Amino acid sequence: MKPDTVTQASLVAATALLPPPCAASDPAAIRQRIEWLFRGAAPTEPIQQLREIVQRYRLEVRS
């Protein structure tokens, strides 16, 4: 297997393990997805506020 193919294969495998996009109504799945979406953002005050706003919305309106 070529190195590029190995990289692609590992990326596909990694992607399969990611929390799915927010279609679920299960609160635990919603929290897990939001945790994943915010994984790369620095934990600043604006990011924490945005995260709270979106999580509240998902749990209250979409569940």
Add this chain to the structure above:
Amino acid sequence: MTQPMGLDEFVRRMGKLVAMSPVRARLLQCLAEESPEIATLKELVESDPVIAARTLRVANSPFFGLSHEIESIAHAVSLVGLRSLQAMALAAAVMEQFKTSDPALQSAHQAHWRRSMAVAVCTQALARKARLPVDAAFTAGLLSDLGRLVMLAIDPVRHQQVKELVSQSSTAAVSEGSSASGTYRVLEAERAVWGFDHCEAGEQLARQWQLPAMLRRCMALHHQCDHPEADAMVWLVHVSLALAHALDLLQDPQDQVPDIQVVAWDGLRLDWSDSSKLLLEIEERYQSACQQLMS
């Protein structure tokens, strides 16, 4: 990896790529003017049937939430006003200019416009809260990442290399538990592959097309909110970009929310007290807008 291209070579290639017919170039100039003549604008939009048709589709989309169907450009002017018509036609002209017939590029183009639509819907919704012009905000959001599309059109191979670099560093960051910003990784990957990033590319395009200064600032500075030239519209695009990702509008399993610069968040002073209603409206508008505008 290929050698970085450098901005001078990029500008040279872009000049050929984004060249327009004289009629469309005149239309773009008119759309970019601060106070164009209504009659001239109407005449120019009508003289380009493709742009006229696209403009009417935008006008009748949920972006503008009109109760009556708009059937002609003249009707659009009377119903939505000159400023809105300018915003709609400018968006239509730019989308048309970057239309591709290459099947290999169509999915990347679609992905770009879906992402840009998501930002545009958020920018438009937040503009009301920030008391900024709603139509201008829509266009600013839609075109803010246009630099990326020019880069894709100029060299799809480099575009793919950037995606792979970002993907690899993202996977590595997850396995290492690193919290390096996704935005930082994109900009860094672009600089490594191209020698510059999509903000610089967007600024060059805005200069080439002589787009309004407001749009040029949004295209150039939406990741540099502390820049002396960054204003409330730039901050709005920056925050909207994060909101679009936080709402998971793109439904991309690997998506991640970019950083929000404190100066932008604090500077806008948005009132989030009825945020659930706002976010629901954004999600619904985005779904309908994609169905109507991307087909």
